[in-house]
Amino acid sequence: MPSSEELSILLVEPSSTQQKIIQRALAETGIRDVRFADSIKSAINAVKDYEPDLIVSAMYLPDGEADTMVTMMKKHPDTEHIHFMIVSSERDRSHLETLRQAGVIAILPKPFEMKDLQRAINATLDLSVEQEIDLELLDPHEMSVLLVDDSKLAQKHITRVLETMGIINIDVAANGADAIRLLQDADYDLVITDYNMPEMDGKELAHTIRMTESISHIPVLMVASNADQPQLANITQEGVDAICDKVFEPETLRRLLHNILD
Incomplete structure (x- = not known):
């Protein structure tokens, strides 16, 4: 580095x-x-x-x-x-x-x-450098990630951070409803979702994933601009495996991915 x-x-x-x-x-x-x-x-x-x-x-x-x-x-x-x-x-x-x-x-x-x-x-x-994430159970180059966020700027930023970790197979959805349609047609190793979105927000998306047998096993990471707010204190009850603030350091995301994927 x-x-x-x-x-x-x-x-x-x-x-x-x-x-x-x-x-x-x-x-x-x-x-x-x-x-x-x-x-x-x-x-x-x-x-x-x-x-x-x-x-x-x-x-x-x-x-x-x-x-x-x-x-x-x-x-x-x-x-x-x-x-x-x-x-x-x-x-x-x-x-x-x-x-x-x-x-x-x-x-x-x-x-x-x-x-x-x-x-x-x-x-x-x-x-500034590519540092491939080291996972015991998954090869980052073969991982498939669904990124759900209605902000194109946020989509670009999170995609860029994931790519520096060697995660390159990334599909994007603008809201939870679009994400569910993609989840029904393809296999994903991880869902990264925003909280505030139109049509179906991140909380509803996580709940739907957990209640749908065919996709209930997929880990869900929420990246929210209000991650420290009281309304998200019990978000794990909706099926979210981890949550972090939208102003995050790459190392924070790396640690969370280790925790939920390994």
């Missing part, structure tokens, strides 16, 4: 004071290659000539908010692979939802702790 010294960072922050604070913190993790932008427009112009491994951005910028920039770059084939970390004092979960769906590496509070920054850097490094 590469080291943090090899990472290139684009820091998008309109405040010169905050730029210095974050740059100093990045330097403590070993990162020296840091360039700056102070708006969405300047960030987009910067990535045309400088391809960073990670964009670290404030939430509120002079010409818009970070979720606008993240969505624009994630939808463009030239920049969809770039990872994002957001540093913000925003606490409203609904306001952060688009960022969670887009698959940002981390959302750090202001002020943030060095351990949280280091975890985000480690997650970026983890995603």
Whole structure:
């Protein structure tokens, strides 16, 4: 795995004071290659000539908010692979939802702790190399996974994380109803599902899988942007084998897959 010294960072922050604070913190993790932008427009112009491994951005910028920039770059084939970390004092979960769906590496509070920054850097490094997951009972290259999520950005992000682990046979459904139709026609080793979806949500999907004899054996992993909320506290009763937050580190997903597949 590469080291943090090899990472290139684009820091998008309109405040010169905050730029210095974050740059100093990045330097403590070993990162020296840091360039700056102070708006969405300047960030987009910067990535045309400088391809960073990670964009670290404030939430509120002079010409818009970070979720606008993240969505624009994630939808463009030239920049969809770039990872994002957001540093913000925003606490409203609904306001952060688009960022969670887009698959940002981390959302750090202001002020943030060095351990949280280091975890985000480690997650970026983890995603920069392919590290095949080692399972006792399954060959990741032969595994068949059904990914169920109505967000195309989330579909892309989770697919990319799975591919770095050697899992390449991935079908996608936009909701639980579509997923059930696919499950009836093909064999899957794992279902990864979002919680909030139209027509049939993740909870209903998991319950239906467990109540259908022909597919009841398939493990279900839920990746939800509200994984820590009370309504999901007893989700395992619906047949979910494991649950993790939508802002997750690759190592977290790797550990969960080990637990439910081995």
